[in-house]
Amino acid sequence: MSAIAPSNPDPSAVIVSRYNTSVTGVMLDGAIHEYRRRGGADSELGIIEAPGTYELISIANAAAKSGMYRSLVCLGCVIKGETTHDEHIARAVAHGLSEISIATGIPVSFGVVTTLNTEQAQARAGGDKGNKGADAMAAALDAAAAIQAIDKATESPNPGVRFTPGLTPHDKAAKQ
Numbered sequence: 009m010s011a012i013a014p015s016n017p018d019p020s021a022v023i024v025s026r027y028n029t030s031v032t033g034v035m036l037d038g039a040i041h042e043y044r045r046r047g048g049a050d051s052e053l054g055i056i057e058a059p060g061t062y063e064l065i066s067i068a069n070a071a072a073k074s075g076m077y078r079s080l081v082c083l084g085c086v087i088k089g090e091t092t093h094d095e096h097i098a099r100a101v102a103h104g105l106s107e108i109s110i111a112t113g114i115p116v117s118f119g120v121v122t123t124l125n126t127e128q129a130q131a132r133a134g135g136d137k138g139n140k141g142a143d144a145m146a147a148a149l150d151a152a153a154a155i156q157a158i159d160k161a162t163e164s165p166n167p168g169v170r171f172t173p174g175l176t177p178h179d180k181a182a183k184q
Contacts, residue, residue: 017046017149018078018156021054021071022141025061028085031126034133035083035119035141042145061086061120062097065104072112078156079148080108083141084120085129098122115151119144 020043024036036055043053054077058067061084068080082105086094101120109116121140123129131137 017043017048017052018152019052019054019076020048020079020081020145020148020152021056021077022081022083022145023056023058023064023067023071024082025058025064025084027060028087028129031085031121031129031133032083032141034130035085035121035139035144038134038139038142039081039083039119039145042142043149046149058084060084061101064101064120065108068105068116069108072108072114072116077114079115079117079152081117081119081141081144081148083144085133086120086122087126087129088124094122113155115148115155117144117148117151 022036022039025032040050040053040055044050054071056067056071058064064082064084068082071077071080082101084101086098086101088094098120102118105116105118108114119140121129121132123132128137132140
């Protein structure tokens with residue numbers, strides 16, 4: 009999470025899977041809390057439900073193309089089952105969301121937990137592993153701020169962006 013919370017973030021949307029709602033609902037709460045913590049108004053935050061994690065792709069595509077949002081947060085939960093179905097879903101969603109972000113220039117944050125079991129999913133949805141919904145919102149807002157800084161710098165007679173205000177390093181390796 010950023011040490012400095014940018015105030016009044018631009019309009020964003022959270023697209024949340026209704027599948028595994030015991031996990032995605034907690035992640036949604038975390039995303040909303042992070043948006044508010046950064047000064048975002050509820051009226052500027054869209055919340056769009058998706059039937060499942062796979063459907064995040066088409067809904068995110070429509071939201072990105074709508075021009076209504078500066079960033080998107082996609083929340084889902086894929087838990088390993090008896091087959092490799094989970095791997096196919098996770099890979100397709102990751103690829104689809106990254107393609108949308110590249111094609112539209114709108115940051116699309118991947119807030120999809122992909123776990124071996126329910127306990128691992130719950131640990132990442134407000135448990136001892138944090139809240140990946142809040143993390144995904146922070147990433148989306150930080151990416152939108154970085155893109156805005158780049159856009160602003162290109163308008164300057166001496167363009168260049170060295171640092172994006174508000175961003176701090178996140179070093180997971182240092183915590184181990």
